[in-house]
Amino acid sequence: MKKGSFVSVADLSKEDIIRLMKKTESFETNPNQKLLEGKVCATLFFEPSTRTRLSFETAINRLGGRVIGFSDASTTSSSKGETLKDTIKMVSNYADLIIMRHHLEGAARYASEITDIPIINAGDGANQHPSQTMLDLYSIYKTQGKLENLTITMVGDLKYGRTVHSLLVGMSHFQPQFKFIAPEELKLPDIYKQFLEENKIPFQEYTEFSEDVINQSDVLYMTRVQRERFTDLIEYEKVKNVYILKNCMLNNSRDNLRILHPLPRVNEIAYDVDDNPKAYYFEQAKNGVFARQAIISDVLGII
Numbered sequence: 001m002k003k004g005s006f007v008s009v010a011d012l013s014k015e016d017i018i019r020l021m022k023k024t025e026s027f028e029t030n031p032n033q034k035l036l037e038g039k040v041c042a043t044l045f046f047e048p049s050t051r052t053r054l055s056f057e058t059a060i061n062r063l064g065g066r067v068i069g070f071s072d073a074s075t076t077s078s079s080k081g082e083t084l085k086d087t088i089k090m091v092s093n094y095a096d097l098i099i100m101r102h103h104l105e106g107a108a109r110y111a112s113e114i115t116d117i118p119i120i121n122a123g124d125g126a127n128q129h130p131s132q133t134m135l136d137l138y139s140i141y142k143t144q145g146k147l148e149n150l151t152i153t154m155v156g157d158l159k160y161g162r163t164v165h166s167l168l169v170g171m172s173h174f175q176p177q178f179k180f181i182a183p184e185e186l187k188l189p190d191i192y193k194q195f196l197e198e199n200k201i202p203f204q205e206y207t208e209f210s211e212d213v214i215n216q217s218d219v220l221y222m223t224r225v226q227r228e229r230f231t232d233l234i235e236y237e238k239v240k241n242v243y244i245l246k247n248c249m250l251n252n253s254r255d256n257l258r259i260l261h262p263l264p265r266v267n268e269i270a271y272d273v274d275d276n277p278k279a280y281y282f283e284q285a286k287n288g289v290f291a292r293q294a295i296i297s298d299v300l301g302i303i
């Protein structure tokens with residue numbers, strides 16, 4: 001994947017992932033490296049974001065690059081009817097790299113096909129969030145000391161949760177076992193189950209969020225119910241608080257268990273979990289800066 005766009009985890013080989021993880025580690029050791037001097041990076045966020053946009057922009061600043069862009073598409077000419085194609089073509093005249101988040105699945109892939117500058121997908125609808133996967137993999141590696149042979153339990157909105165979809169593809173290189181906990185309405189889509197079956201990756205599905213499953217896990221990956229993807233908010237109301245992790249549920253969990261969450265959280269992790277040493281979600285978000293430094297330098301072919 002050297003020098004090119006970063007659109008989907010499915011485009012990455014195991015070697016790509018390991019190379020990016022090593023780069024991430026080096027940026028964590030030394031985050032202030034002026035590798036982007038003279039480069040302009042555009043962050044185009046057609047959907048809201050806190051962590052992804054700000055950590056990408058921090059990554060660019062720490063690398064000595066400059067940032068242009070928007071965090072609210074209603075202030076841009078897309079609100080006057082300008083197409084995504086024209087927006088990408090215009091911004092390609094100004095920047096060396098585009099980092100974009102869009103509500104349409106496939107938007108980043110489409111953008112990568114109409115411009116010669118690299119596109120980084122910062123989330124496309126319910127499809128993919130590949131830079132989140134790199135920081136998730138790095139967080140798992142840091143906390144477990146390995147990526148191989150781990151039991152990962154994913155909880156919550158597995159239907160619309162793009163971080164879930166990306167992460168299971170990224171982990172597929174490392175012989176994982178998955179446990180999926182979701183209500184019927186938010187179960188993992190069949191396409192991802194087929195992917196796991198084709199790759200001979202074992203998984204079990206549950207509707208009950210039980211301590212028994214938590215106690216068999218190395219990583220507990222909590223997710224928010226994605227209100228913005230529901231067309232019927234009554235359906236959202238039915239499932240929004242379906243699973244809430246409380247500190248008392250961790251009493252018999254494995255010593256190495258770590259709780260991850262891409263954030264933002266709404267109600268799915270009680271605040272009493274935050275002080276548990278097994279809670280890792282805030283450090284996980286911090287790792288996003290280093291992982292994104294690695295991705296940016298990689299797509300620009302900077303050694």
Ligand code: CP
Pocket residue numbers: 048049050051052053123132262263264
């Ligand atoms: N994890 C994540 O994508 O967070 P933001 O929506 O705040 O960017």
